[in-house]
Amino acid sequence: MSSIIELKNIEKHFEDGKNTRVKVLRNINLDIKEGEIVAVVGESGCGKTTLGKLIVDIHPPTEGNIQYLGREISSLDKKSYKDYRLGVQMVHQDSFAALNPNKTIFQSLSAPLLKHKIVKTKAEALELISKYMEDVELAPVEQFLYKYPHQLSGGQRQRILLARALLVKPKLIVADEPVSMVDASLRISLLDLMAKMNKLYGISFVYITHDLATARYIANNGRVVVMYLGNIVEVNNINDAIQNPKHPYFKALLKAVPVADPTQKGMISQLPLKSMEIPNLKNLAKGCKFNPRCIYATELCESKEPELRELNGSLVACHYAESILGGNEHDKSGC
Structure with missing residues (x-):
């Protein structure tokens, strides 16, 4: 097309x-x-x-x-x-x-x-x-x-x-x-x-x-x-x-969608985020703009902004998308 x-x-x-x-x-x-x-x-x-x-x-x-x-x-x-x-x-x-x-x-x-x-x-x-x-x-x-x-x-x-x-x-x-x-x-x-x-x-x-x-x-x-x-x-x-969300921000968005299940309590506290506060556009963090809220962020994320790159037929801007996608979210050594 x-x-x-x-x-x-x-x-x-x-x-x-x-x-x-x-x-x-x-x-x-x-x-x-x-x-x-x-x-x-x-x-x-x-x-x-x-x-x-x-x-x-x-x-x-x-x-x-x-x-x-x-x-x-x-x-x-x-x-x-x-x-x-x-x-x-x-x-x-x-x-x-x-x-x-x-x-x-x-x-x-x-x-x-x-x-x-x-x-x-x-x-x-x-x-x-x-x-x-x-x-x-x-x-x-x-x-x-x-x-x-x-x-x-x-x-x-x-x-x-x-x-x-x-x-x-x-x-x-x-x-x-x-x-x-x-x-x-x-x-x-x-x-x-x-x-x-x-x-x-x-x-x-x-x-x-x-x-x-x-x-x-x-x-x-x-x-x-x-x-x-x-x-x-x-x-x-x-x-x-x-x-299969590849970016941690999108994972958090999906987790925030309400579920019609009364047994699901404390959903907000379970969101995969370090902070609920959205940064000010006038004072954004260096490196990845999501790193102040990201539970997977490392020193690399704080110093270098990730580029939008191809991954399994999609595009993602995250240094650790492979490990997050694979479910091994704490092992970043291979990324």
């Missing part, structure tokens, strides 16, 4: 208002292939949303480059850049904030179609919008088109956002926590809807979440990208990653 998006040596820094640069993303290398679903997981503040915004060019990278269909987006001509912006869409977490409260659903959905001349008339826009509204299971269409965002439920608004993204026939959709603000009973239906769009139209998805259960559900046949404090620490097929 060919790549839709390639991120090469990406760094992203932000000014904190005190003439200090905060590194939010560091040395990010990632490619998104045609028709695949990639789940990006990690704790709050790890850089997941910033990564998504770089992919859709809301934020430019500080260093490195992003390629769309093999061409660097910063060097695209006007027509090619327009193709890229239409080809890579984003579905935001807050559906209410993402829709203009003063416009009806039809006005919000028809505006990009008319602006980009995908259709010529409002009648053509209505026909196309109706098709995609039915695709996202908002039928009969007439019950929704002429309502305002506040008149719809959170789940209905998220379906509207998905329909809006689909209308311009994208190759890739970045979905940033798309089900976190809807009722639990609706989450599976929205995930099923995205999986359906992936199969029906061959659209790739980057699914950003802190919820491992929904990540595994949506990307069951795809990959997981695990992030920690601006770094990618593991990339693998999601089922293999969950069965």
Whole structure:
């Protein structure tokens, strides 16, 4: 499969208002292939949303480059850049904030179609919008088109956002926590809807979440990208990653998933972590950024940052991944 998006040596820094640069993303290398679903997981503040915004060019990278269909987006001509912006869409977490409260659903959905001349008339826009509204299971269409965002439920608004993204026939959709603000009973239906769009139209998805259960559900046949404090620490097929986590941070994430078992007490105290506290991005440790919390850390981890490297068909950034994977977690002599 060919790549839709390639991120090469990406760094992203932000000014904190005190003439200090905060590194939010560091040395990010990632490619998104045609028709695949990639789940990006990690704790709050790890850089997941910033990564998504770089992919859709809301934020430019500080260093490195992003390629769309093999061409660097910063060097695209006007027509090619327009193709890229239409080809890579984003579905935001807050559906209410993402829709203009003063416009009806039809006005919000028809505006990009008319602006980009995908259709010529409002009648053509209505026909196309109706098709995609039915695709996202908002039928009969007439019950929704002429309502305002506040008149719809959170789940209905998220379906509207998905329909809006689909209308311009994208190759890739970045979905940033798309089900976190809807009722639990609706989450599976929205995930099923995205999986359906992936199969029906061959659209790739980057699914950003802190919820491992929904990540595994949506990307069951795809990959997981695990992030920690601006770094990618593991990339693998999601089922293999969950069965055989290679990075100690991902092992801790999996241990933190609640289990419906009343006999499991004191779960937090049993987590394989030295500390529950997440370090400040302005004052990160030398060497491996996870070493202050890692129960396997040694002097090597404190002095040298591990590179993302290949291991058994996956990528992992850990000096001792082999021994951790093999279950011999205290014998690091062979690594």
